[in-house]
Structure formats: C-alpha cells, structure tokens
Amino acid sequence: MTLPIININADLPSVPRSGHFTRQFWQALGEGRFLLQQCTACTALRFPPGSICTECPGSETLWTEANGRGTLYALTTVHAGPPALMRDGPYTRAIVDLDEGVRLIAEWLGDPQARFDTPIELVVTRYTNGCLFGARSLAA
Template sequence: MTLPIIYIDAELPSMPRSSRTTQPFWQALAEGRFLLQQCKGCGSLRFPPGAICQSCPESKAQWIDVCGKGTLYALTTIHAGPPPLMRDGPYTRAIVDLDEGVRLIAEWHGDPETPFDTAVELIVSRYNNGCLFGARSVPSK
C-alpha cells in the first residue's frame, strides 16, 4: 500500500541514522511504503528495525509492507528542545498503535487536541533532503 505523501519545503533538522539493517526501511519509505520486520523464527513483528528479534534469539527477518492504518494512543507537544527541532516552535509527536499490533512514535500532522482512540494513518513527510514518517487523523470521505 502506498502512503499519502506530504511535501515540506524545509530541511530535516537532523538526518535519520541509516545502517545496513535499517536501509531497506528508509528506501521503502522514500517510495511511499512502510515496512516492518517479521522474525523468521517466531513470526513477531518489530519496529524499529533491528538485527535481533526482541522475542527470541533469531537474527533472520523478512520485510513486510503494512497498511499504515492504526489508532492514536497518545499525543505530546514539546515546547522546549534543541534549536534545530524548535525552529518552527512547539512540535507534536504521536504514539500510534498500528493495526498489525506494533506501537510507534511519529511526527503528528494534525490538531494536537485530537482525542485518543481516533483512527489514524501513517504518511510520508518528504523534506528537501530526505523523508520521515508521520501520522494524521484519517480524512473523512
């Protein structure tokens, strides 16, 4: 499934760290896809990507595309932080429970007063120099 992409005419305040383990994730995100690792030993899903399963000692994993849909678990607005992150003032982060059962933290693109348990979707935030993932309320049809 291809995620919605929003374009942000700015530079990323800091570049995400990429390694041999995480490179497939960042490449897929740049293409509009969100990947999770699935352990080949026990089948558990993991995020962020890692070299070893958190549920068993298996190091082999496969990448799976996910739908990018989930539920808002929590929001927090940060009012003080490092200058590069504060260039546009306070910023909000969301904790999202994906439908696949993984919880993650994402940039929030929406009202910071959004009620918890709201249906959300992941999006790709495409900056001038790279991509991050974010979340927003599912637009009404």
C-alpha cells in the same frame, strides 16, 4: 498500500542515518511504503528495524509492508528543546498503534485535540534532503 506523501520545502535539521538494518526501510519509505521487520523464527513484527528479535533469540527477518492504518494511543507536545528541534516552535509527537500490532512514535500532523483511539494513517513527509514519517487523523 502507498502512503500519502506530503512535500515540505525545507531541510531536515537532522537526516536519519541509513545503515545495514535500516537502509531498506528508508528506501521503501521514500517510495511511500512503511516496512516492518518480521522475525522468521516466531513471526513477531517489530519497529524500528534492528539486528535481533525483541521476542525471541531469532536474528533472521523478513520485511513486511504495513497498511499504514492504526489508532492513536497518545499525544505529547514539546515546548522546549535543542534549537535545531525547536526552529519551528513547539512540535507534537504521537504514539500510535498500527493495525499490525506495532506501537511507534511519529510526528503528529493531525488535530492536536485528537482523542485516544482516533483512527490514524501514516504519511510520508518528504523534505528537500530526506524523508520522515508522520501520522494524522484518518479522514472520515
């Protein structure tokens, strides 16, 4: 499933590093796909990408594509921080539970009054110098 892509005419203040364990994730994200790692030993899914399983000693993984849907677990708005992060004022982050059972933090692009368990979708935010991902309320 291809995620919605939101083009933002600005630079990211800090471009995410792309390394051995994350290169494939960032490349897919730029194409509108959100990848999770799956342990080949115990089949656990995980995010962010890493070198070893969080559930067993396994170190071999496959990539699997998330459907981009889930539910809102929590929201928090940050009102103070380093200047590079505060250039656009307060920002909101969401903790979301993906349908695949993975919990992650994302930029929140939805209603700041959204409630626990609100259906969400992941989106790609494409800046002039790289991509990130966010979440927003799923349109009814």
